[in-house]
Amino acid sequence: MALAKTKQDATQERLATLTLPDGAAWATAARADAVARLRQAGLPGRRDEYWKYTDPASLVQADVVPAAPYQTDEAPVFGQIDRLRIVFRDGVFDAEESDDLALEGIEIERLSDATQMDIHWAKNLYGVLEKRGQDPVARPLATLNTGFATDGVVIRVTGRPSKPVSLVYLHRKETSDAILHHIIHVEEGAALTLLENGPAAARFSKVLEVEVADRGAFHHIRAQGRDHERRAVTHIFARLGDESLFKSFTLTANGVMTRNEVVLELAGQNGVAHVAGAALGDGAFHHDDTVFITHDAVGGESRQVFKKVLRNGATGVFQGKILVKPGAQKTDGYQISQSLMLDDDSQFLAKPELEIYADDVACSHGSTSGEIDDDAMFYLRSRGVPQGAAQDLLTRAFLAEVIEEIDDPEIAEDIQSRLESWLQRRG
Amino acid sequence: MADLDQVQVKEGVDKDTVDAVTTIGGAYKYGWETEIEMEYAPKGVNPDIVRLISGKNDEPDWMTEWRLSAFERWTGLEEPTWAMVDYPDIDYQDLYYYAKPKSMEVKPTSLDEVDPKLLATYEKLGIPLKEQMILAGVEGAAATPSEGRKVAVDAVFDSVSVGTTFQAELAKAGVIFCSISEAIREHPELVRKYLGTVVPASDNFFATLNSAVFSDGSFVYVPPGVRCPMELSTYFRINAENTGQFERTLIIADKGSYVSYLEGCTAPQRDTNQLHAAVVEIVLMEDAEVKYSTVQNWYPGDENGVGGIYNFVTKRADCRGARSKIMWTQVETGSAVTWKYPSCVLRGEESQGEFYSIAIANNYQQADTGTKMIHLGKNTKSRIVSKGISAGHAQNTYRGQVSMHPRAKGSRNYTQCDSLLIGDKCGAHTVPYIEVRNNSSRVEHEATTSKVDDDQLFYCRQRGVDEEAAVALVVNGFCKEVLQALPMEFAMEAQQLVAISLEGSVG
Numbered sequence: 042m043a044l045a046k047t048k049q050d051a052t053q054e055r056l057a058t059l060t061l062p063d064g065a066a067w068a069t070a071a072r073a074d075a076v077a078r079l080r081q082a083g084l085p086g087r088r089d090e091y092w093k094y095t096d097p098a099s100l101v102q103a104d105v106v107p108a109a110p111y112q113t114d115e116a117p118v119f120g121q122i123d124r125l126r127i128v129f130r131d132g133v134f135d136a137e138e139s140d141d142l143a144l145e146g147i148e149i150e151r152l153s154d155a156t157q158m159d160i161h162w163a164k165n166l167y168g169v170l171e172k173r174g175q176d177p178v179a180r181p182l183a184t185l186n187t188g189f190a191t192d193g194v195v196i197r198v199t200g201r202p203s204k205p206v207s208l209v210y211l212h213r214k215e216t217s218d219a220i221l222h223h224i225i226h227v228e229e230g231a232a233l234t235l236l237e238n239g240p241a242a243a244r245f246s247k248v249l250e251v252e253v254a255d256r257g258a259f260h261h262i263r264a265q266g267r268d269h270e271r272r273a274v275t276h277i278f279a280r281l282g283d284e285s286l287f288k289s290f291t292l293t294a295n296g297v298m299t300r301n302e303v304v305l306e307l308a309g310q311n312g313v314a315h316v317a318g319a320a321l322g323d324g325a326f327h328h329d330d331t332v333f334i335t336h337d338a339v340g341g342e343s344r345q346v347f348k349k350v351l352r353n354g355a356t357g358v359f360q361g362k363i364l365v366k367p368g369a370q371k372t373d374g375y376q377i378s379q380s381l382m383l384d385d386d387s388q389f390l391a392k393p394e395l396e397i398y399a400d401d402v403a404c405s406h407g408s409t410s411g412e413i414d415d416d417a418m419f420y421l422r423s424r425g426v427p428q429g430a431a432q433d434l435l436t437r438a439f440l441a442e443v444i445e446e447i448d449d450p451e452i453a454e455d456i457q458s459r460l461e462s463w464l465q466r467r468g
Numbered sequence: 469m470a471d472l473d474q475v476q477v478k479e480g481v482d483k484d485t486v487d488a489v490t491t492i493g494g495a496y497k498y499g500w501e502t503e504i505e506m507e508y509a510p511k512g513v514n515p516d517i518v519r520l521i522s523g524k525n526d527e528p529d530w531m532t533e534w535r536l537s538a539f540e541r542w543t544g545l546e547e548p549t550w551a552m553v554d555y556p557d558i559d560y561q562d563l564y565y566y567a568k569p570k571s572m573e574v575k576p577t578s579l580d581e582v583d584p585k586l587l588a589t590y591e592k593l594g595i596p597l598k599e600q601m602i603l604a605g606v607e608g609a610a611a612t613p614s615e616g617r618k619v620a621v622d623a624v625f626d627s628v629s630v631g632t633t634f635q636a637e638l639a640k641a642g643v644i645f646c647s648i649s650e651a652i653r654e655h656p657e658l659v660r661k662y663l664g665t666v667v668p669a670s671d672n673f674f675a676t677l678n679s680a681v682f683s684d685g686s687f688v689y690v691p692p693g694v695r696c697p698m699e700l701s702t703y704f705r706i707n708a709e710n711t712g713q714f715e716r717t718l719i720i721a722d723k724g725s726y727v728s729y730l731e732g733c734t735a736p737q738r739d740t741n742q743l744h745a746a747v748v749e750i751v752l753m754e755d756a757e758v759k760y761s762t763v764q765n766w767y768p769g770d771e772n773g774v775g776g777i778y779n780f781v782t783k784r785a786d787c788r789g790a791r792s793k794i795m796w797t798q799v800e801t802g803s804a805v806t807w808k809y810p811s812c813v814l815r816g817e818e819s820q821g822e823f824y825s826i827a828i829a830n831n832y833q834q835a836d837t838g839t840k841m842i843h844l845g846k847n848t849k850s851r852i853v854s855k856g857i858s859a860g861h862a863q864n865t866y867r868g869q870v871s872m873h874p875r876a877k878g879s880r881n882y883t884q885c886d887s888l889l890i891g892d893k894c895g896a897h898t899v900p901y902i903e904v905r906n907n908s909s910r911v912e913h914e915a916t917t918s919k920v921d922d923d924q925l926f927y928c929r930q931r932g933v934d935e936e937a938a939v940a941l942v943v944n945g946f947c948k949e950v951l952q953a954l955p956m957e958f959a960m961e962a963q964q965l966v967a968i969s970l971e972g973s974v975g
Binding site: 090093094367368370380382383384385387388389390391392393394395396397398399400401402403404405406407408409410411412 | 550552874877887889890891892893894895896897898899900901902903904905906907908909910911912913914915916917918919
């Protein structure tokens with residue numbers, strides 16, 4: 042079907058503001074392919090079914106909506122964790138702020154360096170998983186990212202590095218428009234923990250392509266911290282080999298617009314994929330978790346756990362899908378999305394989907410929405426707990442199931458304390 | 469309506485029910501055709517055809533105008549493609565929009581004057597158009613009328629209603645039950661006041677087409693405080709080839725009234741597809757209650773997916789009054805393609821909507837069905853229980869929407885949708901939309917997908933139940949929650965249907 046005129050125009054307008062980075066032939070080819078695909082699919086619009094509950098306008102438009110960097114005296118997230126820090130300031134790698142990139146069991150390069158090399162393994166991943174992830178639902182903002190990403194990291198994990206790699210995104214300029222693209226290849230039997238935190242820019246587009254080979258493990262913990270005016274669209278595209286493990290956790294607090302997409306493919310047998318998210322929305326906050334998990338092999342397990350606490354007019358969106366392809370028998374798929382609404386102005390919009398073509402599977406999903414349970418509140422109040430503290434306590438209890446998705450106790454502790462301090466800060 | 473004379477049906481599922489599967493042998497029972505002379509309007513749809521249909525029904529000008537404006541709107545609409553159903557393009561100009569038996573040229577004044585062939589058709593379908601006690605599906609009911617329950621029937625054959633039973637007795641209670649064409653002539657004030665107010669002529673592609681070309685259907689008005697003295701039913705039969713059936717049903721339950729309404733449908737076995745696009749509108753005033761039950765058994769196509777009915781239906785109930793209650797129950801076993809979402813608009817405070825559904829798709833059937841619960845009023849409640857079963861190469865989708873508007877404080881929804889897959893060539897899908905816009909409402913949604921439990925099957929097999937019967941038994945258990953919500957006559961038939969539709973799906 043021909044693209045609607047309005048979409049063509051919007052796409053053209055955005056493309057006109059961007060310049061293709063130069064690089065080796067393979068990188069240039071991948072970018073050209075992305076631009077061609079983008080012209081065909083067009084950038085998303087409000088009427089697209091996949092954007093039913095989130096208006097993509099501010100992510101699509103050519104101009105960035107200015108966003109003042111958030112000033113805070115809070116200690117940085119993961120500050121107490123021993124980690125290898127890689128810092129991006131408004132979407133540009135900051136060598137001075139970053140640690141030395143050398144670490145045993147891992148090779149880290151800048152995307153802009155890797156794409157200059159005529160022969161590089163990244164060729165097999167850059168834009169490749171993103172392209173696979175376009176079917177059956179188009180994700181044009183990720184395609185745009187592949188075409189125009191200016192920076193990022195390229196990581197090959199060959200062993201089990203002694204500490205996590207931590208990507209720190211700083212937002213300093215009011216009109217920064219960052220496009221980062223990371224590639225991670227976890228080799229057979231290797232393991233990596235990746236941490237991400239910070240708002241990155243006024244508008245942030247990020248694609249993370251992750252290939253986890255047989256028996257590899259990838260842990261991802263992300264904190265999208267408090268920066269009220271920033272906008273972000275992020276995509277994770279992952280493909281999992283036999284008996285591999287993928288675990289991703291995201292904590293989001295504030296931010297006027299966030300769309301986090303995860304597109305996962307369990308290609309090898311007995312793979313395990315968990316995707317979890319906790320979101321705290323207060324005021325002008327629109328948070329959208331869109332997850333698409335494809336089971337294409339026998340014996341896979343997937344788990345989606347998403348919880349949102351909303352108040353003062355915040356909006357929480359969850360679109361989750363489990364697709365079980367023919368032959369993916371013995372699949373165990375689970376999905377839960379819940380919202381806790383602390384006042385009457387907020388809204389929760391969910392579309393939890395199952396699409397199943399194999400008969401020997403157990404798939405389930407649940408979704409609930411409501412306010413704090415009166416009985417629980419009464420119980421605490423009658424025992425002398427003040428209203429605010431009781432609310433925080435019950436909110437923490439509500440979110441506990443998601444925090445449990447983090448395996449590393451030290452990181453879980455860090456996230457837990459962050460969550461508590463963010464809960465207590467009103468506004 | 470099924471010919472169950474040979475079968476003693478008991479409460480719950482027992483071996484007799486299962487035996488019926490073997491007896492019936494899985495073939496579609498209603499696939500025969502009545503040879504009768506028909507009168508057709510020319511093929512295709514245009515303003516002239518719309519005027520012709522309107523003229524055939526002696527409609528007043530306002531009705532003709534209403535249809536024409538719907539037609540004009542329809543020409544600007546595109547067929548929806550969002551449902552998970554796949555069928556070849558329908559040529560809307562290559563089918564008949566009006567077909568009526570020649571013997572109906574002069575409208576019979578009583579059932580005695582109706583063409584015996586037509587009466588025989590309904591007799592054969594198990595719907596005798598005689599004013600006798602009918603308890604479908606129970607042996608000897610016709611022989612002992614005094615103990616049976618009365619069910620009034622409006623029988624629609626292709627484009628026309630051939631007769632409505634018990635009209636006089638219903639009139640004594642103040643209940644109007646007639647064909648919609650008769651209602652447009654006899655009760656224009658009611659029709660004009662309510663038609664298109666629940667499903668507007670502009671609602672969607674298929675409903676808009678229906679608004680332009682509907683030829684007949686049923687009309688019910690239950691006055692304030694009246695509990696309808698008997699169950700009402702409509703039986704739709706498509707007989708003519710290449711003919712679309714577009715029926716329109718309008719039910720108005722006035723303050724404090726109650727009515728239970730049953731709907732059944734069948735069609736002959738043909739290797740071409742046929743279109744059925746119906747609209748059902750229900751208006752409920754304060755404290756009114758309506759139960760609407762459907763057993764949809766249109767011809768589903770053969771085991772290779774050849775033929776069958778395309779069933780595109782818009783059904784909606786508007787709970788306008790406080791404390792009104794609508795209950796939709798459907799058993800969907802027929803049709804090659806089903807596109808159907810009986811919905812509830814819960815406008816009145818404390819109004820309630822319920823939706824119970826069993827959808828069974830076998831061979832190459834495709835079903836995309838579910839409901840919408842639109843909560844507008846305070847303290848409204850809704851409940852959705854949906855069971856989808858897929859076998860063979862079939863695709864079965866639950867698609868539903870639960871929407872809590874900001875004003876609908878203190879509302880509740882509970883949704884459960886379960887899918888069962890029999891065999892590894894079929895698909896089961898769930899597409900719920902949940903929209904909560906206030907915090908005092910509670911929404912709960914659960915869905916599971918599983919296969920027929922091996923342990924349960926083993927248990928049955930061990931006790932000498934053959935495999936197909938065992939699957940039917942397990943499936944019946946799976947559907948029990950929905951079956952229990954059906955009126956008795958339908959529950960019995962539905963149990964049979966559940967068994968029949970799964971014939972041949974094992975092994």
